[in-house]
Amino acid sequence: MxxxxxxxxxxxxxxxxxxxxxxxxxxxxxxxxxxxxxxxxxxxxxxxxxxxxxxxxxxxxxxxxxxxxxxxxxxxxxxxxxxxxxxxxxxxxxxxxxxxxxxxxxxxFIDRPTCIDVIHNSTDDDQVAQIYRRAGAWLHDLHSVQPSKEYGFRPRWMTDGIHALLTEVPHHIRNEGQPMTKKLERDALLLKGIPETQVFSHGDFHGQNLLIGRGEMIGLDFTEAREKLAVYDIVDFLKADIFRDATPSAVDRTGILKHNKDMFFRRYRHPVHMEILDFCLRARLLKDWLSLWHIKHACSTYEEDRRHRLGDRLRIAFQNG
The missing domain is CATH 3.30.200.20 (Phosphorylase Kinase; domain 1)
Known part of the structure; x- marks a missing residue:
């Protein structure tokens, strides 16, 4: 309370x-x-x-x-x-x-755990994978509420945001983040303007806004809902995966566990340009990591753990190409 x-x-x-x-x-x-x-x-x-x-x-x-x-x-x-x-x-x-x-x-009021509760705390990898599968199903249903459109992908706002953050972090973090940023910029040039699916989106689809009911998933907090690219909702949910312990071989080029990502798309079936999704996931993890290293930001214990995990996943992601 x-x-x-x-x-x-x-x-x-x-x-x-x-x-x-x-x-x-x-x-x-x-x-x-x-x-x-x-x-x-x-x-x-x-x-x-x-x-x-x-x-x-x-x-x-x-x-x-x-x-x-x-x-x-x-x-x-x-x-x-x-x-x-x-x-x-x-x-x-x-x-x-x-x-x-x-x-x-x-x-x-629904007194049920959120997806984040399970993703962060469960020791059962199969249980977590099922949460990703069920979340993909729920998001597929939300993105079906109205007809989708095509919209040209514009990655500039993401790379500009990363550049701005790089100027406000310690020197050693800037040195580590710059090669990652250059790789993202090269990818952005190739992806700019490619048509991607635009849908009615949640707008803040992190795992605390999806409750795990008995046989159903229940969404809440729609204050940011609007039309936007479907990949942004997907990224918001998938990025919680960094709290799962993993060996490097289990992580794909986005920094996300391959199995959890695959399970999400078992039930999410709207068309998604996977290279755009991968770019957005890497960019979002990098932005989150740099934000937690901001020279004026004092990390809590939770944020220090998150910062460490983000760094580990980013190193794996960018080593994988």
Whole structure:
């Protein structure tokens, strides 16, 4: 449970009471703060409401009345709930209530592990591989919500971002990262403009936004959803693989375990240009690694481990061609 200030607790209490009136609940419903945004700590958080028969998630964004952010996500959840009805093993969290004031909405709360919980912590490689297979199936269903398009691949923003990061890291990291960057630039020239699949995308498809239900996978947090290249959602999910221990021979040229990548594509069947995917995976791992070496960034213990793992995988990836 995360601590709330007096003002935050008063506001949260008012929100919970508003929802309680909507569902005609009697008495005081207990709640706790289970998430606070790192980048928007003062305005965005999620509460867990502990109702007598069911628990709910109450998502707050106090700036949303001006931006329309929560209203847009709630409307999308309504649409996706309907779109996913035809799928037996894929769905999204069900929306329950949108506050007329626009500062919060409520969905069902699902007390199930996330994909990240398993990828990070499981000692069973086969169990993890099945998570990748099921995640690929869920993403295939999301990317089928509307017809796909073709869009010319534009890698420049990725290489520009890497160059900017190289100027803000220690000298020894810059020396190691520069040959990797040059290799990516050569690949970018060959891939620029190649048609790739553009779809309706999650936009923030990391493993914490996909819950492992009993016989189903459940997506959440669609605030970044929009049309974009399908590979970007795929990269967001696959990159968590760096937390799996692996021998160099088990890792492919992207820095990802071959088996987990293959399992993801057992059920994800939209057309993907694999050379573009490989380029994007390598570029994303390199950006993440350099970001954690930024001279002004103080790493937590978790981030130090992630930085070490990213470095190991990148060295394998770029040794493999």
């Amino acid at each position: 995360l601590a709330l200030t007096e003002d935050e607790h008063r506001r949260a209490t008012a929100f919970v009471e508003e929802f309680s009136r909507y569902v005609a609940a009697s008495g005081v419903i207990p709640f706790e703060c289970m998430y606070r945004s790192h980048d928007f700590a003062e305005t965005r958080m999620v509460l867990r409401i502990k109702g007598p028969k069911q628990h709910f998630a109450l998502k707050i964004d106090t700036a949303s009345p001006e931006t329309g952010r929560l209203q847009s996500e709630f409307d999308l959840l309504v649409r996706l709930t309907q779109a996913f009805e035809k799928h037996k093993a894929s769905r999204v969290v069900r929306p329950c209530y949108m506050s007329p004031r626009g500062m919060f909405f409520v969905t069902e």
